[in-house]
Amino acid sequence: MDNFQRYYANVDAFNKKAAFFKGISGTPPFEFPPKEMEEGYIIGVGQNHRPVSIKNITEHVLFMGGTGAGKTIGLTGFIVRNQGEIKFVELDRVKNDYRNLRRHLPNVRVHSYPLRTFRDNFLQPAGLADTEWDSIFCDLFAQQLQMVSGAGTSLYLYQSIRELKKLVQPRIPSLFDLYEFIRAKKERPFSENFKYQERILNRLAALIEDYGSVADCSEGYSCEDMQDERYNDVIELPMKPDSASLASEVLIFKNLRYRMKLPLERRRKPLCFVIDEAKCVFGIEKAHVRYTGSMDNLSILISTSREFGVGFILSDQTSSLHPTVFEICSSQALFRANAEITVRMGKVMGLLREQVDWLTTEGLKVGQCVLKTGNFPPVLVNIPFFNFQKDVTDEEIRF
Ligand SMILES: Nc1ncnc2c1ncn2[C@@H]1O[C@H](COP(=O)(O)OP(=O)(O)O)[C@@H](O)[C@H]1O
Numbered sequence: 001m002d003n004f005q006r007y008y009a010n011v012d013a014f015n016k017k018a019a020f021f022k023g024i025s026g027t028p029p030f031e032f033p034p035k036e037m038e039e040g041y042i043i044g045v046g047q048n049h050r051p052v053s054i055k056n057i058t059e060h061v062l063f064m065g066g067t068g069a070g071k072t073i074g075l076t077g078f079i080v081r082n083q084g085e086i087k088f089v090e091l092d093r094v095k096n097d098y099r100n101l102r103r104h105l106p107n108v109r110v111h112s113y114p115l116r117t118f119r120d121n122f123l124q125p126a127g128l129a130d131t132e133w134d135s136i137f138c139d140l141f142a143q144q145l146q147m148v149s150g151a152g153t154s155l156y157l158y159q160s161i162r163e164l165k166k167l168v169q170p171r172i173p174s175l176f177d178l179y180e181f182i183r184a185k186k187e188r189p190f191s192e193n194f195k196y197q198e199r200i201l202n203r204l205a206a207l208i209e210d211y212g213s214v215a216d217c218s219e220g221y222s223c224e225d226m227q228d229e230r231y232n233d234v235i236e237l238p239m240k241p242d243s244a245s246l247a248s249e250v251l252i253f254k255n256l257r258y259r260m261k262l263p264l265e266r267r268r269k270p271l272c273f274v275i276d277e278a279k280c281v282f283g284i285e286k287a288h289v290r291y292t293g294s295m296d297n298l299s300i301l302i303s304t305s306r307e308f309g310v311g312f313i314l315s316d317q318t319s320s321l322h323p324t325v326f327e328i329c330s331s332q333a334l335f336r337a338n339a340e341i342t343v344r345m346g347k348v349m350g351l352l353r354e355q356v357d358w359l360t361t362e363g364l365k366v367g368q369c370v371l372k373t374g375n376f377p378p379v380l381v382n383i384p385f386f387n388f389q390k391d392v393t394d395e396e397i398r399f
């Protein structure tokens with residue numbers, strides 16, 4: 001009998017007993033966590049009052065649940081408990097919760113796009129071959145900014161970047177340089193190229209307005225620095241969803257590719273990207289814009305990232321996430337949620353009918369989740385309350 005069959009046999013036996021005690025409502029139809037679940041990265045406490053762990057963060061983790069269910073407290077508590085073993089990089093948008101980790105951990109660095117303390121030139125290849133990065137960037141740019149014309153625009157952009165880079169080398173041009181360069185091109189009115197030029201200029205103008213000098217800097221940010229295992233890095237993304245999405249994809253891509261080239265001794269700890277409100281990077285709307293395939297690039301990159309010790313913890317509500325997220329994440333923590341999310345996650349996590357029924361009737365309390373990780377059966381977990389101080393101001397992180 002393998003683990004899985006044994007688990008179902010146990011649950012069957014449990015359910016028979018539960019049927020006998022039918023009068024007692026609210027007995028959760030979940031097994032107690034086996035002893036092996038104490039090893040790994042601790043997330044909370046099981047029904048047996050013993051610690052419960054996530055088995056393998058480099059096979060990626062999904063936190064799922066409604067607003068106010070305890071996801072952010074669960075995540076920040078997880079970071080604080082495991083920061084000795086894992087190097088964390090948190091991507092934060094709008095809420096700016098994670099900067100407050102400064103109150104709970106040493107060596108927290110906060111890099112902010114809105115405050116312009118984070119400077120990344122998108123055209124800077126960061127350890128990759130120049131042409132390779134340029135084509136990745138064009139792909140991300142075209143898809144992120146929803147250029148319906150697809151391949152033609154992307155190619156036009158790519159050729160423009162290559163021409164410009166040759167012209168100004170060894171300097172790396174900024175997005176603003178790129179804007180000026182493309183604007184100066186003489187295209188025959190109403191030709192295909194004319195259309196591409198117009199579209200790209202519109203998009204670039206919007207980006208430049210959002211990023212300003214942040215993206216005009218060829219230094220400031222380096223992948224090398226971001227890999228430093230002594231620090232916990234919080235990155236506050238731009239406010240606008242389009243810009244936040246492009247900035248985070250560029251960042252993730254650069255760091256993953258850079259990491260793949262790092263010698264083993266430079267990556268002792270696993271690196272874990274924590275993306276709360278993950279819809280800004282892995283949003284459902286990307287399922288509708290597939291022509292350039294960059295969501296596919298991202299999911300391929302993420303599935304190979306485990307070999308380089310990189311994990312993702314994504315947190316959000318099911319309804320807003322891209323479907324591939326469920327294939328990518330091998331551990332799932334389901335928090336309190338409405339029936340629709342619960343039933344859908346029940347399928348993803350292989351919950352039994354009785355378990356889903358219990359969840360939709362009795363339900364989870366705030367700070368509780370059902371965790372499915374590794375080959376273990378789904379278990380009920382209580383997450384200890386974590387008094388997350390939220391008083392770090394802009395002034396403090398501007399340094
Ligand atoms: N483990 C917990 N134990 C007790 N209360 C909690 C716990 N987690 C969260 N809460 C309460 O619920 C509130 C919302 O939690 P939060 O993590 O911000 O939810 P979410 O991120 O899912 O929207 C918190 O401010 C806190 O008061």
Ligand SMILES: [Mg+2]
Nearest residue numbers: 071072073276
């Ligand atoms: Mg939250």
